[in-house]
Amino acid sequence: MTISKGIQLFPRSEYLRRLAAVKAEMARREIDALVVSNPSNIAYLTGHTAYSSYVPQGVVVSVHEEEPTFIVRHMDALAAFHESFLGQRNVIGYPENLIANPDRDGYDVIIDFLHDLGLANRGVGLELGSLTLKTGQAHEKFRARMPQARIVDCSRAVDWIRIVKSDLEISIMREAAAIASGAIMRAAEVIRPSIREADAAAEIIGALVRGANGKPGTAVTDFCMCSTPRTGTAHIRWSEDVFRDDSQVNLELGAVRHGYTAALSRTFIIGAPSDQLRRLHEAEITGLEAALDTVRPGATCSEVANAFYHAIEKLGFRKESRCGYPIGIDWSEPTASLRDGDLTVLQPNMTFHLMLGNWIDEKLGYVISETFRVTEVGVEVLTNVPRKLFEL
Amino acid sequence: MTISKGIQLFPRSEYLRRLAAVKAEMARREIDALVVSNPSNIAYLTGHTAYSSYVPQGVVVSVHEEEPTFIVRHMDALAAFHESFLGQRNVIGYPENLIANPDRDGYDVIIDFLHDLGLANRGVGLELGSLTLKTGQAHEKFRARMPQARIVDCSRAVDWIRIVKSDLEISIMREAAAIASGAIMRAAEVIRPSIREADAAAEIIGALVRGANGKPGTAVTDFCMCSTPRTGTAHIRWSEDVFRDDSQVNLELGAVRHGYTAALSRTFIIGAPSDQLRRLHEAEITGLEAALDTVRPGATCSEVANAFYHAIEKLGFRKESRCGYPIGIDWSEPTASLRDGDLTVLQPNMTFHLMLGNWIDEKLGYVISETFRVTEVGVEVLTNVPRKLFEL
Numbered sequence: 001m002t003i004s005k006g007i008q009l010f011p012r013s014e015y016l017r018r019l020a021a022v023k024a025e026m027a028r029r030e031i032d033a034l035v036v037s038n039p040s041n042i043a044y045l046t047g048h049t050a051y052s053s054y055v056p057q058g059v060v061v062s063v064h065e066e067e068p069t070f071i072v073r074h075m076d077a078l079a080a081f082h083e084s085f086l087g088q089r090n091v092i093g094y095p096e097n098l099i100a101n102p103d104r105d106g107y108d109v110i111i112d113f114l115h116d117l118g119l120a121n122r123g124v125g126l127e128l129g130s131l132t133l134k135t136g137q138a139h140e141k142f143r144a145r146m147p148q149a150r151i152v153d154c155s156r157a158v159d160w161i162r163i164v165k166s167d168l169e170i171s172i173m174r175e176a177a178a179i180a181s182g183a184i185m186r187a188a189e190v191i192r193p194s195i196r197e198a199d200a201a202a203e204i205i206g207a208l209v210r211g212a213n214g215k216p217g218t219a220v221t222d223f224c225m226c227s228t229p230r231t232g233t234a235h236i237r238w239s240e241d242v243f244r245d246d247s248q249v250n251l252e253l254g255a256v257r258h259g260y261t262a263a264l265s266r267t268f269i270i271g272a273p274s275d276q277l278r279r280l281h282e283a284e285i286t287g288l289e290a291a292l293d294t295v296r297p298g299a300t301c302s303e304v305a306n307a308f309y310h311a312i313e314k315l316g317f318r319k320e321s322r323c324g325y326p327i328g329i330d331w332s333e334p335t336a337s338l339r340d341g342d343l344t345v346l347q348p349n350m351t352f353h354l355m356l357g358n359w360i361d362e363k364l365g366y367v368i369s370e371t372f373r374v375t376e377v378g379v380e381v382l383t384n385v386p387r388k389l390f391e392l
Numbered sequence: 393m394t395i396s397k398g399i400q401l402f403p404r405s406e407y408l409r410r411l412a413a414v415k416a417e418m419a420r421r422e423i424d425a426l427v428v429s430n431p432s433n434i435a436y437l438t439g440h441t442a443y444s445s446y447v448p449q450g451v452v453v454s455v456h457e458e459e460p461t462f463i464v465r466h467m468d469a470l471a472a473f474h475e476s477f478l479g480q481r482n483v484i485g486y487p488e489n490l491i492a493n494p495d496r497d498g499y500d501v502i503i504d505f506l507h508d509l510g511l512a513n514r515g516v517g518l519e520l521g522s523l524t525l526k527t528g529q530a531h532e533k534f535r536a537r538m539p540q541a542r543i544v545d546c547s548r549a550v551d552w553i554r555i556v557k558s559d560l561e562i563s564i565m566r567e568a569a570a571i572a573s574g575a576i577m578r579a580a581e582v583i584r585p586s587i588r589e590a591d592a593a594a595e596i597i598g599a600l601v602r603g604a605n606g607k608p609g610t611a612v613t614d615f616c617m618c619s620t621p622r623t624g625t626a627h628i629r630w631s632e633d634v635f636r637d638d639s640q641v642n643l644e645l646g647a648v649r650h651g652y653t654a655a656l657s658r659t660f661i662i663g664a665p666s667d668q669l670r671r672l673h674e675a676e677i678t679g680l681e682a683a684l685d686t687v688r689p690g691a692t693c694s695e696v697a698n699a700f701y702h703a704i705e706k707l708g709f710r711k712e713s714r715c716g717y718p719i720g721i722d723w724s725e726p727t728a729s730l731r732d733g734d735l736t737v738l739q740p741n742m743t744f745h746l747m748l749g750n751w752i753d754e755k756l757g758y759v760i761s762e763t764f765r766v767t768e769v770g771v772e773v774l775t776n777v778p779r780k781l782f783e784l
Binding site for chain 1: 396398444466471487488491529530545588589591593594602603607614628629630632731754755
């Protein structure tokens with residue numbers, strides 16, 4: 001391929017380090033090949049973030065090869081080479097006539113490749129939950145065409161490896177966090193009476209794309225703007241309404257730098273808050289600080305969550321939902337959880353979205369969150385805006 | 393729930409019409425219950441478009457009940473009631489302690505509900521490809537906890553029903569198409585030498601959110617801006633580069649109104665195009681018109697695609713990839729395909745994204761597309777910008 005390489009966010013050694021960790025896990029599971037289908041795990045192992053997961057794809061990691069091989073739709077192979085650290089021979093575009101073809105698809109090409117490598121009769125890991133045929137038959141295809149293989153579900157194996165970030169990854173997350181912080185401050189400028197929610201959203205999303213400190217956002221991710229009378233809801237984007245003199249706005253947004261996400265939430269009110277909202281805000285701040293004070297290597301996710309729960313309960317409030325989750329290439333990584341009973345032990349360079357949104361009843365909802373990193377001795381909050389109820 | 397209903401885009405009768413079609417298909421497949429997990433199909437059957445598919449959810453359609461029941465995370469139940477046409481009793485929020493809980497999750501609540509309805513020993517349809525546990529074990533859970541059920545994979549059953557839109561749906565898609573058209577014209581204003589790609593993207597995405605004719609966009613969807621030297625790629629969002637005096641920009645974007653998407657692509661060039669690019673553009677326009685001339689009820693998807701292929705081949709070009717796909721609540725509906733050999737017969741009010749992007753080699757790529765509707769006698773193109781190579 002004659003196309004140039006794009007920005008290489010990480011040196012080759014960083015990817016080889018990640019792959020070594022994956023291969024160690026493969027050895028533990030006694031598999032020779034791992035087919036990685038989850039787009040976030042593909043980004044982690046290669047640097048590829050362009051759209052391509054809408055059809056079958058897979059990064060095949062072999063314990064016998066240094067570099068994995070990315071098998072992807074022909075149309076998307078150039079982007080995969082451009083964005084990833086992979087060499088030319090390690091990006092294989094499969095033919096366009098396999099798209100929307102009921103008889104043969106990209107998974108057949110992956111299976112052929114495993115046969116060619118001589119691995120189709122060995123232990124083969126699949127991410128069963130990330131196969132994208134949308135018919136539930138992808139798994140059966142692998143079984144039928146590799147009857148000698150011992151197929152092992154490795155759905156979260158790579159996710160658990162990437163829960164601990166490298167310093168290089170942390171530096172990208174800091175860039176994303178700066179963008180998220182700038183967008184919240186932009187929201188404080190544009191949320192005004194008689195402004196349409198959509199127009200405010202356009203400005204805030206524009207800030208997320210333009211970025212901060214000369215570093216643009218590289219994608220648009222989920223964006224939730226739940227305003228009066230919808231402050232009891234959590235995940236509505238924005239409505240067709242206009243802000244009014246007493247509108248409350250619960251804003252949860254994320255900024256993305258080359259796949260890495262930092263998320264941040266704040267609550268805004270036009271005019272003065274009710275006593276009830278102010279009391280809830282104060283309790284949440286107390287709980288937030290208690291949770292952050294608990295963060296250190298060796299503490300568990302459960303301890304962090306319970307520090308929050310206990311602090312707000314003393315102040316007369318409860319929160320039913322969990323207190324957050326790991327964040328990185330995904331907004332919400334599907335591994336640990338900041339909830340009562342999750343005994344995952346915090347380690348340095350784990351990153352979390354401490355999400356303390358609290359929907360007390362159908363009229364009283366409030367959001368506050370931070371993206372933080374576990375340090376060698378405690379916590380570093382990556383996002384940086386005032387921890388206040390923004391009165392506009 | 394005391395929260396108000398949001399904008400109801402469609403009357404109840406429209407949803408009941410859709411549900412009647414689903415129930416007819418269920419009768420054909422001899423199932424009493426259908427668990428709909430695909431977020432687009434959930435939007436189709438209820439009107440719900442807020443984020444909720446990141447954890448298990450399901451709309452349970454029973455042949456014995458007029459209205460379906462939406463089982464969703466507690467945190468998202470208020471939004472589901474607010475946005476959907478469903479009555480209070482037909483939105484069930486499941487407890488927050490089932491989130492990130494390895495022992496019991498939202499699917500258990502759906503299974504309990506099927507048992508309560510007395511349907512767990514009947515034919516039960518699942519959308520196997522849309523179960524969201526990300527471990528591949530969701531299917532096994534249904535099998536294990538409903539051993540008497542005859543489980544039928546209905547992954548694309550609802551998708552095939554929604555391929556034909558109602559006039560009410562078409563009117564929403566026209567609104568989305570107007571927004572997409574406005575965004576392409578905005579792109580022609582902001583793509584200029586020395587402007588960062590991200591800043592142009594921010595303006596164009598802002599136009600997609602602000603909307604057109606007083607109708608805002610209601611979500612941000614995929615956005616591809618593949619610029620020199622990446623015009624051979626198809627699906628990169630934007631880069632950190634600055635446009636130069638001879639930059640080419642292949643822009644593919646979509647506008648969303650309450651879930652309904654209209655997509656549109658055009659190619660932009662700063663300065664004069666090469667002869668090769670101009671010849672490709674002219675061939676593509678000839679092919680586009682030939683394809684549109686073929687569209688009428690009774691024609692097949694294959695005929696439309698081949699009209700394009702034959703027209704450009706006469707002019708010395710080839711295109712390897714397909715020519716488009718149905719569009720509606722999804723950007724790309726997973727049913728018919730505008731490709732050689734797809735014998736799906738066009739019917740009035742089917743809508744397609746006629747996507748004629750053509751990546752001839754690693755340096756020569758070009759995009760043009762339209763969103764169209766099949767009419768009673770031919771075609772209506774919903775998007776509306778000049779079919780030109782935009783020379784800036």
